[in-house]
Amino acid sequence: MQIRNNIRRLLQYRMCLIRFRELGFERVYSYSLGREAGVSPEQIRKDFSRFGIKGNKRGGYLISELLDSLNYIFGKNELQDVILIGVGNIGMALARYNCGFFKRRKYIVAGFDIDPSKIRKINEIPVLPMEVMPRFVKENGITVGIMAVPAISAQEICNMLVNAGIKGIMNFAPIVLKAPREVVIENINLCNVLESVIYCANYARDDLGVLEC
Amino acid sequence: MQIRNNIRRLLQYRMCLIRFRELGFERVYSYSLGREAGVSPEQIRKDFSRFGIKGNKRGGYLISELLDSLNYIFGKNELQDVILIGVGNIGMALARYNCGFFKRRKYIVAGFDIDPSKIRKINEIPVLPMEVMPRFVKENGITVGIMAVPAISAQEICNMLVNAGIKGIMNFAPIVLKAPREVVIENINLCNVLESVIYCANYARDDLGVLEC
DNA sequence: ATGGTTATGTTATTATTTTCACAAAAAGTG
DNA sequence: CACTTTTTGTGAAAATAATAACATAACCAT
The missing domain is CATH 3.40.50.720 (NAD(P)-binding Rossmann-like Domain)
Structure with missing residues (x-):
């Protein structure tokens, strides 16, 4: 049971949500949050589901509620x-x-x-x-x-x-x-990490056409 | 076709190999390298296989040859x-x-x-x-x-x-x-990253017994 | 109200990754 | 030189993760 990736994504979502909130938004949809976080909407819903986070059918997610849930999960309040x-x-x-x-x-x-x-x-x-x-x-x-x-x-x-x-x-x-x-x-x-970026940027492109990297 | 993980592991192997060489070793086995790199031996052989790196049946891998292969892949020689x-x-x-x-x-x-x-x-x-x-x-x-x-x-x-x-x-x-x-x-x-470590270290342990994190 | 629309939540499917298993090659042994 | 041991290389199986599909609930407009 490996959850490190889920957690990392949740933290990423939180990062995006904070930005959304700063921009004055009240709600997000798995679709809009996904675009911001570079993740598919289904993935987002799956991740939320795994941690028991619920949204509103048709209404997406209330940013403040989402952040509360995430902060609760990650123990935001205790220093x-x-x-x-x-x-x-x-x-x-x-x-x-x-x-x-x-x-x-x-x-x-x-x-x-x-x-x-x-x-x-x-x-x-x-x-x-x-x-x-x-x-x-x-x-x-x-x-x-x-x-x-x-x-x-x-x-x-x-x-x-x-x-x-x-x-x-x-x-x-x-x-x-x-x-x-x-x-x-x-x-x-x-x-x-730097070296892997260099490799992917320079070498991994003309191997087989589409070498997703 | 996603190879970023392979690459990251290869770089990790190289790191370990450099250390092995410094310690005076000449050969490694998928088993010994795996232990050092925190990866299963099969994974190592698969990764090498994917990049066309061959070892010696029964004799493991010659560290110098391995490093040459890896340096070739990652373009070590050009600055x-x-x-x-x-x-x-x-x-x-x-x-x-x-x-x-x-x-x-x-x-x-x-x-x-x-x-x-x-x-x-x-x-x-x-x-x-x-x-x-x-x-x-x-x-x-x-x-x-x-x-x-x-x-x-x-x-x-x-x-x-x-x-x-x-x-x-x-x-x-x-x-x-x-x-x-x-x-x-x-x-x-x-x-x-820090937050995910904190989460895994503090919270993710008594959920379901074995929450690998 | 009621029907249509939209976005969630979850199940099913597909794809990817890892592990297992074992044949084959090399090296040592008597 | 046969026989045993050891370790690779790879195809099959299992486990994981991602994507697609769709039923369901909420909202809106008429």
Whole structure:
């Protein structure tokens, strides 16, 4: 039972709905939302159905109600604290973006780094030495961490996080992390993503005519 | 015919193979590579098969040969120039990471921004005003761009890129870009990714027992 | 009211992806 | 040199996901 894709789409729908609301719309239809989100209307109805979200026959969906439902699903109202491990290029950018996360009620409450020169505040976020991480996680009930560390130390740090009680990791290190099944790991390899776009844009077109990519 | 997933996995395999090589290994087996890449052995053989990559019955795969094949597929040898639009938080981080891209023969050759205060060099990369982008793209035969701009201006900039002749876009703006079918677009919404990890880590576990996420 | 229209919700169908299963080739062994 | 073991490569089967189809409810106009 794999629901990660559903969830990702729901989040995308929410993003579009927020824009629709800002534009002053009150209602959406699976058709209009689908066009905005780049998804088929049937897919949207299926996704909603799966999470028990109901619309109005003939009347589409009330944006405010939809957003309420989605926010309920994703726990919008509670502020969710996360930590950041590794305050290099990417880590720094994420720390600086924190107010963007905050709008969605996600908040980087602390950064951690092995490098002592990084131990300072960045954008109001305290950056602490790696050693205090486990205690911080336990004391603050942190369940999710963002890893932006070099590949070489990534698995070790992942183990530390798991031992400290972390249940989900968003990983930017170019390595496939190994962790117990119950820990959710999302590996984001920006280099690979760029490379796949380059490949699809340049090479994958004249192979067999229509190589959807 | 959808091959984006295959490609993504191949890139992941390559990443693992590079590590294996660094560790001094000469051969891999679908089994060992699979464990490292978090993929089943059959999947690996299928992926290789699809791209005409052959191994040795009983002898597995020679890492050097595999890497040659993969580098051939992904055009490792030619240096691929890309441009960056938007030099804010994320854009800056990517520009600073350029040497990492360079190792893979991908290189951000220029950044562009509307904000005049951003017009300067970052990490050897010239940042130019937005207006000169189309000419730059045409004169340098750029086919792929990275967008790290605010959502509000994203679609407009996407259109500019497409008009200038760009064939692939890696987009960090929180919006689903619309472009002609032949233009490859990869939307990366970091906020949504984080949120999906949080959801899977915190909520999706006690629903039906085994909610694989 | 009542009939027509429209958009949902869900079932059925199709397509895609992954896993399974096994034949065939290579390498080792006695 | 036969025999066993091991690992690939691929066709068949199973599982998943996406699309199509359509019955049903709500709304609107007459």
